Amino acid sequence: MSYDNYIKWLNEKLLPNLPERSIIVLDNASYHNTRAEKMPTSATNKADMQQWLRDKGIAFERNLLKLELYDIIKKHKDQHITYKIDDFIKSKGFDVIRLPPYHPELNAIENIWGIxxxxxxxxxxxxxxxxxxxxxxxxxxxxCTHVEKIEKEYLKYFDVDFEFVIDLQNDSDDSESEFENYVSDSD
Structure with a gap:
């Protein structure tokens, strides 16, 4: 899989078949992580570092050395990383949630691939x-219930109080009632 093939698949197969306001969950596959913008590195020239800081609205003193500018960039870099795929999906009217790196157990589809x-x-x-x-x-x-159980176990280690709510609304009354029956039967 490559970024270009993934975009093609999104355009032809996935996005046309999703209901409005759907959320796409992305893992950390390399084709999901093509950056929208090249980030400055320590090898970036001083003028380009200064321009990046200005573009991001990050204050700096004009007389700073390149090494000092890069220290500022490193402190702010993570909050300015954007991905091409996220921008593309959002431009089509959908939202993106990214899974944390190195946690395939939080991705329900990972359990399905083995079937x-x-x-x-x-x-x-x-x-x-x-x-x-x-x-x-x-x-x-x-x-999905198994993944939710793992999430709850992980959340025990954090001092946060929130809950994910996934609305499985469907235009068809039949499929909604089938789902409700299934949930109430399985409880």
């Missing part, structure tokens, strides 16, 4: 579609 996925790459798209069709709503529900 009946054949490693033969000859006809990968057909194999993926066949495999995904084997994932039932019950399997997906249990997988």
């Amino acid at each position: 009946n996925i054949d490693q033969n790459t000859t006809n990968m798209e057909t194999l993926i579609n066949e495999s995904l069709n084997k994932v039932t709503s019950e399997t997906w529900y249990k997988t």
